[in-house]
Amino acid sequence: MSHHLVEINHLQYTYPDGTSALRGVSFRITHGEAVAIIGANGAGKSTLLLQLNGCLLPQAGTVRIGDLPLNKETLSYVRRTVGMVFQDPDDQLFMPLVHDDVAFGPLNLGLPPEEVEERVVSALATVGALHLKDRPPYRLSGGEKRAVAIASVLSMSPSILVMDEPTSSLDPQTRRQLIQLLKTFNHTLIIATHDLDLVLDLCSRTIVMKEGLIVADGPTLEILQDEELLHSSGLEKPLRLQGCPVCQARSGPAG
Amino acid sequence: MHMADALISPAVGGAMWAATAGLTIYSAKKLKENVDEHIVPLMGVLGAFIFAAQMINFTIPATGSSGHLGGGMILAILLGPYAAFLVMASVLTIQALFFADGGLLALGCNIFNLGFFPCFIAYSFIYKKIVGEQPTRGRILLGAMVAAILGLQMGALGVVLETLFSGNSELPFSTFLLLMLPIHLGIGIIEGLVTAAVVTFVWKAHPEIVTLAPSSPAKAHSHKPLLIGLALFAVVAGGMLSWFASTHPDGLEWSIKGVSGKEELDAPQEGVHGAMAWIQEKLAFLPDYDFKKPEEAKEGMAGKEGEKASKGKEEESWPAVSAGKSLAGILGAALTLLMAGAIGFGLRRYYSHSKG
Amino acid sequence: MGHIESSLLNIGYLETLSYQQTPLHRLDPRVKLLTTLVFIVAVVSFGKYEITGLLPFIFYPVVLMAVGNLPPGYLAKKILLAAPFAFFIGIFNPLLDRAVLVHLGPIGISGGWVSFVSIMIRFTLTVSAALILIAGTGLNAVCLALEKMGAPRSFVTQLLFLYRYIFVLTDEALRLARARALRSFQGRGMGFKVFSSMIGQLLLRTLDRARRIHLAMLSRGFDGKIHLLRPLHLHGRDVAFFLGWSGLFVLMRWFNIPHLLGNTITELFR
Known part of the structure; x- marks a missing residue:
């Protein structure tokens, strides 16, 4: 399953206004991995995500998705392989009805109507939102919007799922449901987030970014125990790891 | 200033x-x-912006009243005339x-008044001529x-004109004009100030946005065929439609008479009389109905309803509203409304x- | 600010009404759109002094409100709110056209009052028809109908986008206006300068959002064309609805039904 592979080499990106957002980033993510990208505001996380499905094209360095390098010719293949869930579901759900939104991707792929319909139903069922099918997106709650936004990407059957702040502005229970849902996925998951508890629950590997560079890349538990690293990157040890006897017992062998 | x-x-309207x-x-x-169709989502979102922005008010100094944004000019500056027209x-x-x-019928008028004039005329022939390709703060303001003032005028x-040609309002042309133009001069000044302020604000933050749209292919001269075509079309369509709709008083003729004063009553009467005559002609295949010959109907009713119809002397001038007729009319109207109410109530x- | 909220709620409420499942809502949107247009043209095609001939047209909104389970009180309120322009133009008629046109016993009524009443009746009829169209169909279906009837695709698409983002952006505008109102005292800070930078801010955010939406569309394979997967089918009842009502409108336009009724009755009692 080589098309599940994400490989980034010395990637650089500077915005037209001169902000240098990525200053040489490299990593490799293999099939089925769940990886968190963490870092302070402005560390370059969002820019990195936009590179992964070609919303931005690399200025220097390379992005490889599966067997192919990302460039203008491979763009449509890359976008089919990498599903991107944006931070604000209102940006992602732009069609009149939930159904249309979930069908948007498959229709752009040129699939026949019956198959589009099948995919819409199965994607909505996966996120438990089939009953919202005929509702307009602005009539949904925050959690429902998020679920539908994920469905709108799942309907394109991507191998790699990229998410920007999936748990922002969700209430605790909805957040928990979302985490449970994501645990059932066997896609390669790449999540940029400030929610370090989510990282702890979901991702085995964590990449820490700071000022456009990767400052750490390793097993989540190890990184989230490293208070000095977290502090210098504008982050904080997750509450669950602070002074909890169970974690301390566990951190002995890990650290 | 929405037409109704x-x-x-x-x-x-047609x-x-x-x-x-x-x-x-x-x-x-x-x-x-000319433009990438990728612009379509941006257009829609900007339309929603105009909508949202119209809901924010500001206090007009020294008056205590409040104003808001119209939007046609801002859209034209950001999107160019074609896209802006569609958004408006x-x-x-x-x-x-x-x-x-x-x-819905007046929608055509409203889109023309508030979309065509600012986007195609005021933007293309005024704003762009003044601002040119190198905007400065002063040029944007001016x-x-x-453009906003003239567009609104x-x-x-x-x-x-649309109201007068339609002939439903009694307002003489000059009075109506004297009423509308000064009000819209005020609105235009405010619109211009807001447009200039917002455009300058955006221009300072993202200069490329404001300089982008004008360089999009909307060259002023390219409107010429459009304008000529439109003028021709308006003449032909207007002529055809008013010929078809000849049951109506000729609006222009009426307004001229209306301004001249005395003949206010005669002119519309002619028109409506003409209309009634035309309708009666259509009714000729139903000879049994007295409706066709008002004089007879009047005689029939005059005996019974004499006291109420005592003033019905001049009814010859307009048969449809003779005294007997108006009584019958009121009766019939009351019955119609009653029936409508009953049907509505019953259906409900x-x-x-059937639901419960 | 209350104004912003109420506008939003208004759109939301009309939209809620359009979700109902009634015989009216089940009709093809094209049929409802066309019938509404025929109705409006028939209503406005009357002469300026016509009153009685207009009244039978009230059947259309009354029946549709009943069948479509639309609240008459709410629609009446909306009609009243929209009335000022027609009212202010129309109210000049009684002042300018004073010649007596109708005699009711001792009272002479001037042509101006007759035409003013006629204007207000037209207003009520046409506006209620438009409101019923939207409350009984919903904007998305109206857009679909427009597209199927040949309106340019780019126009329809951006109309849909506009409608989708009204809710989002109005909410944003509401937050801005609230933040301003909370910090302005005795009307200070509500002036032009603050206003224009607020609108500017809102515009910048909007452009930002438009960019993000565009990215989200690109990520899902948007190539400049939006596919709408929703076929419309005309059924017998749709055709019957259109022909039936249009036929009735033509009849009501040709024959002054209240007059015929009134005549028949006065004849009977003679």
Whole structure:
């Protein structure tokens, strides 16, 4: 399953206004991995995500998705392989009805109507939102919007799922449901987030970014125990790891 | 300054609808040819912006009243005339449907007045000429002011002309014009100031946004065929429609007489009389109905309803509102409304029962 | 600010009404759109002094409100709110056209009042028809109908986008206006300068959002064309609805039904 592979080499990106957002980033993510990208505001996380499905094209360095390098010719293949869930579901759900939104991707792929319909139903069922099918997106709650936004990407059957702040502005229970849902996925998951508890629950590997560079890349538990690293990157040890006897017992062998 | 369905005649409404439909198709075609269709989502979102921005008010100094943004000029500056026209058309459509601003038949007039004039005329021939390719703060201010004021004056003139041609309002041309133009001068000044301020604000933050749209292919001279075509179309369509709708008093003739004073009553009477005669002709295949010959009907009723109809002497001048007729009319009207109410009530009961 | 909220709620409420499942809502949107247009043209095609001939047209909104389970009180309120422009133009008629046109016993009524009443009746009829169209169909279906009837695709698409983002952006505008109102005292800070930078801010945010939406569309394979997967089918009842009502409108336009009724009755009692 080589098309599940994400490989980034010395990637650089500077915005037209001169902000240098990525200053040489490299990593490799293999099939089925769940990886968190963490870092302070402005560390370059969002820019990195936009590179992964070609919303931005690399200025220097390379992005490889599966067997192919990302460039203008491979763009449509890359976008089919990498599903991107944006931070604000209102940006992602732009069609009149939930159904249309979930069908948007498959229709752009040129699939026949019956198959589009099948995919819409199965994607909505996966996120438990089939009953919202005929509702307009602005009539949904925050959690429902998020679920539908994920469905709108799942309907394109991507191998790699990229998410920007999936748990922002969700209430605790909805957040928990979302985490449970994501645990059932066997896609390669790449999540940029400030929610370090989510990282702890979901991702085995964590990449820490700071000022456009990767400052750490390793097993989540190890990184989230490293208070000095977290502090210098504008982050904080997750509450669950602070002074909890169970974690301390566990951190002995890990650290 | 939204035109209302109630004030326009089908001829005017139809002609303006046709003109607006033509402009919409033309703009959509131009958009496809010249501008990336990727702009379509941006257009929609900016339309929503105009909508949202219109809901924020500001206090007009020294008056205590409040103003808000019209939007046609800002859209034209950001998107170029074709896209801006389409967006204005949608904003007005939403207002017509959800807020009953104007109406569906008057929508053509409204899109023309508030979309065509600012986007195609004021923007292309005034704003762009003043601002040019190198905007400065002063030029943006001047261009936006002049363009917004003149655009709104043209729109107001449109409202006046459309109303007069429709012939439902008694307002003489000059009075109506004197009423509308100064009000819209005030609105235009405010619109110009807001447009200039917002455009300058955006220009300072993202200069590329404001300089982008004008360099999009909307060259002023390219409007010429459009304008000529539109003028021709308006003449032909207007002529055809008013010929078809000859049951109506000729609006222009009426307004001239109306301004001259005395003949206010005669002129519309002729028209309506003509209309009635025409309808009666149509009714000729139903000879049994007295409706066709008002004099007889009047005689029939005069005996019974003599006391109430005592003043019905001049009814010859307009048979349809003779005394006997008006009594019959009122009776019939009351019955009609009663029946409508009863049917509505009955249906409502029926459906609520069948549901529960 | 209350104004912003109420506008939003208004759109929301009309939209809620359009979700109902009634015989009216089940009709093809094209049929409802066309019938509404025929109705409006028939209503405005009457002469300026016509009153009685207009009244039978009230059947259309009354029946549709009943069948479509639409609240008459709410629609009446919306009609009243929209009335000022027609009212202010129309109210000049009684002042300018004073010649007596109708005699009711000792009272002479001037042509101006007759035409003013006529304007207000037209207004009520046309506006209620438009509101019923939207409350009984919903904007998305109206857009679909427009597209099927040949309106340019780019126009329809951006109309849909506009409608989708009205809710989002109005909410944003509401937050801005609230933040301003909370910090302005005795009307200070509500002036032009603050206003224009607020609108500017809102515009910048909007452009930002438009960019993000565009990215989200690109990520899902948007190539400049939006596919709408929703076929419309005309059924017998749709055709019947259109022909039936249009036929009735033509009849009501040709024959002054209240007059015929009134005549028949006065004849009977003679």
